[in-house]
Structures are given as structure tokens and as C-alpha cells.
Amino acid sequence: MPSRNQALEGNWRLTCLGGQGARPGLPEAIPATVPGTVHTDLLAAGLIPDPYLDLNEIAVDWVGKCDWRYETTFNWSDDGAQNTDLVFAGLDTFATITLNGVTLGETANMNRSYRFPVREHLRPGENHLAVTFESAWKRGEALDKIYEPRPNNYPGPANLMRKMACNFGWDWGPTVVTSGLWQSATLQSWSKARLRAIRPEITLAGADGHVHVHTEIDGDATNLGLRISVAGQTVTAPVGSAEITVPNPELWWPAGLGNQPLYPVTVELLDGETVLDSWSRNIGFRSLRLDTTPDEEGTPFAFVINDVPVYICGANWIPDDCFLPRVTPERYAARIAQAKAASINMLRVWGGGIYETEAFYEECDRQGMLVWQDFLFACAAYPEEGDLPAEIEAEARENIVRLMPHPSLVLWNGNNENIWGWFDWGWQDVLKNRTWGLGYYLDLLPRLVAELDPTRPYWAGSPYSGSMDIHPNDPAHGCTHLWDVWNEIGYEHYVDSVPRFCSEFGWQAPPTWATLTQSVHDNPLTPTSPGVWHHQKATIGNDKLLRGLKGHLPEPKTMDDWHFVTQLNQARAIKFGIEHMRSHRGRNMGTIVWQLNDCWPVTSWAAVDGYGRLKPLWYALRAVYHPHLLTIQPRGEGLSVVAVNERTLFWRGPVTIKRLRFDGTVLAEWTHWRLCADRLSAAELPIPADVAAVGDKANELLVATMHDSTALHYFAEDVDLNLPQPEFDLKVEKAADGYQVTVAAKTLIKDLCLFVDRIHPDATTDDMLVTLLPGQSKTFAVQSPVALDTKTLSSAPVFRCANQLQGS
Incomplete structure (x- = not known):
């Protein structure tokens, strides 16, 4: 008998079981949505204000401190299947599952699925299911007593549990501690056997593609077989593993370098001619390696796809909403399209969020968006004792297997900033000899990736140099984060180093005006009015916004000017940094700006704000990540024009450089008959000294043109320029x-x-x-x-x- 699924989506009710700060007068039960969250159900019932508006985040803080129960009734009829399982794709987070008064089990991990055999507990007709969630705050208090305190950059117990870390607040996100069935609930009926896990290892050998399918089975696999189909090729094989060859498949390429052909792969579990279970995905054929072979300059960090060294024009990705079920496949598609339209070719799924749903990775496959996937560890020390290691291993195993079919996925990364934290943030003095997660990053996770997904590279952290003997944030080795710029010094200091790969750097600005005024209703509206201030989560963030203007732009005197000048400064800072790093293509092989998106309306580092609107930074990224970049850069005592070419055909043509007065008068001009940047490379041309020799810094600029590309260079910052009143x-x-x-x-x-x-x-x-x-x-x-x-x-x-x- 083939397997059969019954979705448990309707007829759910939600009840508050009390807790710290519980609000009196709540209805005994309200309608609930699955998938969903407690917050969104309360919002739909009109029982809480929108947490994204004004100071409402504080007003709804009590929700996360209460226990909650979801209940539903459903009808079940005995179809004769030997087994029936209750399957939860995602429970957030500490849940007790009860079916018809029988406790099936408890959960403690938001990042994995759960399956409970329930046939013996079901009854024909009506059945009652309850899922009771304990407050993550309350569980955190209990875990605090089990684990000795460990460093954590942010409040809350996220490092003691397997729950989305940014749920407890971040320097761009609110504290809205959620609970609920955030993914689907299903009854699955099956007989004899079912497919438990499918691992397709996809490789190239010469012109042919190979798919080596590993299968794991629940039940009795005696006399069962597999039928595997890929791109018109079909093989049958015993249960276990099988390989299928696809002659001369089209290659899957990152956006900008080629097409993204996808081939359906289907695995069927057969009992004779009866299909007991099936699994299908779309896959792509491409080769992949991470080049970290030491050279005379240190340790490179370069993605080589289909034997092509790809320069990464990337952005960091955070959860697109604090209430995860609101992020629909259509919203993923829109956000990834916004990234692609800005010439971004990689999204780094950051370790303080989630392993995204299938819809995210499927859309990245379709759009050619490379994915760097963090394991879920961020900015904290994680214990390696108690129940945590087993949960982490189960979570990692499931998600490695779930995500490995996707051609867009090109890197597994161990953590975000935790190795750096151990080196530089005073952790060693606090921790003494206590564990902090290194065993996960250097042992458990690389072992699991090697076992389950050997075709993909693993890197221990971001930042990480490749060795615990070299500082993790050494720009000459591996991947680097540049956060002293923004936090401590001006953006002109991006030129102080040429990192081999910069996986985090960023500059803040408020959201678009429409988003700001849609979410904050202060009167008057000022940079420090209550709502605007509350929607700035970075420590002394507003002070840093103004400090970052110094030497570059005038300090604003009005709200309108503050909004414009801080957005302008964000765009300029990031453009400046990326132009510098891209101009050193070869030594530097990628930048991943912090960050593409927001999870709510907030002053942040994002290019796309919390309501999906484009900030000026997005337009700056589109320009500076263009495959043909022309830029004027300091070289030695002079200036050079640099042509950076990320296309597969050479880029050549005459370059004209003019020194102009602001009124348009040409003071000097020089044309070089041909500058040629070979494919996937950069070419430099020194600018003659007499052309670059400025006479009046406040009133002159350089303009370089090559085909449709233009580069501008001013000899002073705006505060020292005599810009005319615009006419x-x-x-x-x-x-x-x-x-x-x-x-x-x-x-x-x-x-x-x-x-x-x-x-x-x-x-x-x-x-x-x-x-x-x-x-x-x-x-x-x-x-x-x-x-x-x-x-x-x-x-x-x-x-x-x-x-x-x-x-x-």
C-alpha cells in the first residue's frame, strides 16, 4: 500500500496557560493557524497590537513568557496501513505532544522535525491532539542552572538551546520570543517500509553527470528495490545505494555566468511493482571546490565553480520576518529577485537565524543565487555537555541531508564569530577550562559534512583563517569580518587592508521614509523621538551614524536631512569599501555585505528594509556589483583607473580621463587607446600625473569613461567641496x-x-x-x-x- 498523508491544518485552537506577566481577561481559546505562531494568532484575534509599530514590542513582551497550548480535533479512518506517524516539520521549541490523552513525547529543537508512531493511539472518528509549549524564557532559566554561565553577546539563553538566536533580540532585531507550530503537522500512513532519508551525491566526471543516491529505510526492506530516474535515465537497484549517469548534462551556473538548468530526480521504493514511497527534487550539475591553497600572500578563499574562479558579490541573509510562517514562497522569490537585480550572486544564510525552508533554496536554485549556509551558532559560547551535543548532531544530520540536493548550496560554515570571540572578546578569562563550542566547529560538524555531503566544502567559522594558530580575523588568511569600520573608525579605513575574502562588513541607515512613518507615529518625528529611538537596536547606533558623517558629510539639522544624509552615507561607505576590494580582484575574491534584508522596520545595515522597500544602498550595490566596474583607486603616490570584469568575455576599449571643474570646464584630458580586462580579471592603468594633478581640490573632479561605464573621483570630501546649488x-x-x-x-x-x-x-x-x-x-x-x-x-x-x- 502506498504511503498517504493527511495534513492537520484546520480547526486549531490556542489557549494561554499562564506565565510571567500573563494578561488577565484573555479568552479561554482563540482560533489558531498552523503553520503559525502564538504572536500572529493573537494579532489576528485583535488581542495584541502589532509588535512592529511604535513601542509595541515592549507591550507584547509577556507573550513569550507564557506557556501556550494548541489543540485540534481531526477525523481518522483506518485505511489498513501498518504504520501511521504524526510528523511535525517544525516546532518552536519546547513542546509536549499529547494524542487522545496519551503523551507521545517532548521536543527541544526548533531546527529539526519530529516523528511519532501513533497508530495504536488513534481511534476511528474524532481524535484530539494537543501541543503544549513551554516558554523559552522559562526553560532558559532552568538551563542556566544546569550550565555554568558562558559568554553571549546578546541577552537571553539562545546559546543554551536550539532556538533561533535572534528571537531574543539582536542589534537589528526585536525581542519577540515566539512559540508555535511554525511548520506543517501531518499524519503519514505507510506499510512495510518507507524512505527515511535520501542523499544524492551529484558530481561531474568529464562531460557526464553522476548521481550517487544513498537511501535509508524505515521498516522491513526485505525484497524491496529502488527505481531512480534522472533526466530521462532510469535504473533499478537494491535498497541501499545506486548510481546513475546522465550523459552530457547542461551545467548549472551562478547568476551572470550562465544558465541554471534543473533536472528532476525521483527515487521510488518498490515492492514488486507497487510504489511504497517516493521522493523527488530538482538537481543541477556543477563542480565545486573552495580554493584555500596557501600562496605567497597567505591563504586564499576562492569559490571555483565549473573550474571557474567566481568573484563573490554577496550579501548576508537574516530571517525575513520575526514570524517565520509569514515568509511565503512568493516573498522568498521577491527578495531573492531583489538580490539578483542588484548583481548579488551569493546569499550567506547567517548562523543566528534558521535553516530556511525548501522554498528559499529552490528559488536560489532557479535564480542562480549561490548559498553559503552557516550552521546555527552565533556570537556566543555554546556548551558541549548535557543534552545539547545530541540535539546539535541530530539537527545537523537532518539539515545536511535535506539541503544537499540543491546546486545553489556551495558552503557549510561552522559558526558566526565564535572563534573570533574566543580569541578577542575576553572569553578565555571567563571560560577558564569550560567548553565553548570548538568541538562542534573543528570535529563534529566537519565529520558530519564529510560523511553526509562529501561533495561540498566545510569551513569552521566566519571569520576564520583556516588554523587556530593564525588569528581568525587575519585579512591575509581565509575569510574576514571588518567591523572596526562602523563601530570605531570611519569608512575611509576600508583601504587599510585587502582581505582575501570579506564575509561581513556594513554600515547603518534608517529604513525608507515610507517604512519609517508606517511603523513609527511619533509627533514630532525626530532621530531620538521614542519610536525612532526604539527602532534603533545597535548600541549607541545613532551616535555612530553621526560620528560616521564626520569628515565626509555635514551633520544634519532637520529630520529630513538626517534621514537623507545617513542613507547617503551608508550607500557611499559600502560602495567605497567594495570598490577598493574589487579593485584587488585576485588577492580578494569576494565581499558579502551585511546585510540584504530586515526582519522588521528598523534602522539597520540592510539594503532592503523590513517592508521590502529599497534603500539607496540597494542602488549603490547594483552599481558597484555590476559585472563591469570602472573605478579610480589610489596606487602608490598616484591614482589608477581599474577595470574589473566579471564576464566570460574580455572587456576592452579606449579609456578617457578628464579633470573637470564643477562647472564642466575641462582642465586636463587623456585618452588611452585601449584598456583590456581579460575575462574574470582586473586591469589597472596609471593616470598621468598632469591629469591627476589637482589645482583646486574643492572645485575639481576626475571623470573616467570606458564604453558605458563611468568612474568619478573627487579630491576632497563633501564637507570640503564647493558644490553648487543644484540647477x-x-x-x-x-x-x-x-x-x-x-x-x-x-x-x-x-x-x-x-x-x-x-x-x-x-x-x-x-x-x-x-x-x-x-x-x-x-x-x-x-x-x-x-x-x-x-x-x-x-x-x-x-x-x-x-x-x-x-x-x-
């Missing part, structure tokens, strides 16, 4: 798909932005941070639900440029 003509024309807004510059206009969300929260523009020389024009494609007019578009706060900040 321009602006024209609005209705178009079939929105509006065409053309700005014709009469003066230099630096970093022009049209903040059309100030007109309507759903209005968007196709470009920002555009610099126009006198006589140049730019046409913006604008989408808006309301009519646009010249006066509004021509005036602040919609029309903004750096020129307007002079004297502010």
Missing part, C-alpha cells in the same frame, strides 16, 4: 507603465535621488544616486499609484542631492 530642468511624462521623469542638469548634481515614496508609499523609482555633470540628463522610470507633478518632484524632500546639504 536643473525637470519634466514629467506619462508612460505606458508609469511615468518618465527627466532631469536635465545645468550644474553639477551629485548623488541625485528621487524619494517618490514621500509622495505615495507604493511609489518606486528605477534608479538613485545619479551624478550629473552640467549639460547631462537622466530619465527615471517611476511607478506611482497617484499622479505626479513637476513641482513636487522638483522639491525636497522628494528631490534630494548632496549639493543641498552644503551649509546644512
